[in-house]
Amino acid sequence: xxxxxxxxxxxxxxxxxxxxxxxxxxxxxxxxxxxxxxxxxxxxxxxxxxxxxxxxxxxxxxxxxxxxxxxxxxxxxxxxxxxxxxxxxxxxxxxxxxxxxxxxxxxxxxxxxxxxxxxxxxxxxxxxxxxx
Numbered sequence: 001x002x003x004x005x006x007x008x009x010x011x012x013x014x015x016x017x018x019x020x021x022x023x024x025x026x027x028x029x030x031x032x033x034x035x036x037x038x039x040x041x042x043x044x045x046x047x048x049x050x051x052x053x054x055x056x057x058x059x060x061x062x063x064x065x066x067x068x069x070x071x072x073x074x075x076x077x078x079x080x081x082x083x084x085x086x087x088x089x090x091x092x093x094x095x096x097x098x099x100x101x102x103x104x105x106x107x108x109x110x111x112x113x114x115x116x117x118x119x120x121x122x123x124x125x126x127x128x129x130x131x132x
Contacts, residue, residue: 001025005089016082020071024082027052028092042095045102048083049076053112064113076106 006021031043031051043051056064073079080103086092 001086001091005091009085009089013081013085015072016078016085017071020068020073020082021086023056023071024048024052024079024086025091027055030055045080045083045098046106049079049103049106050112052079053109056113057116062114065110068109068113074109076103076109079103079109 001022003018003022006018009021010016010018028043028048028051031048032041034051034054035041035043035047053064056068060067068074073082077100080100083092083103084100087094087098
């Protein structure tokens, strides 16, 4: 992906951080691998959304929601805007059946980024020193 093209996109549409665009490129590769496809394989909007959430949880753990919010990503619709900005800048391609609406209200993004995490308290060492 051409970093200069991403900077140009952000200059015209400052809603999303440069890192959001770079992450979505990584998420596309991650999603293609997870479905066992080659890099030219087309993935749907919902597949890409799921792959992006999986990668975000893997990369950022419990901070995934915070990172997405810092980048300006609050809803699945925002991912669609990023993807279509990349398409319009000729950094990604699409089929005739791909539309922004493929990303609209697909699921609760906050929940998808935060579910599945547990903290095992038996792994935490508590010190009684200083406790009163």
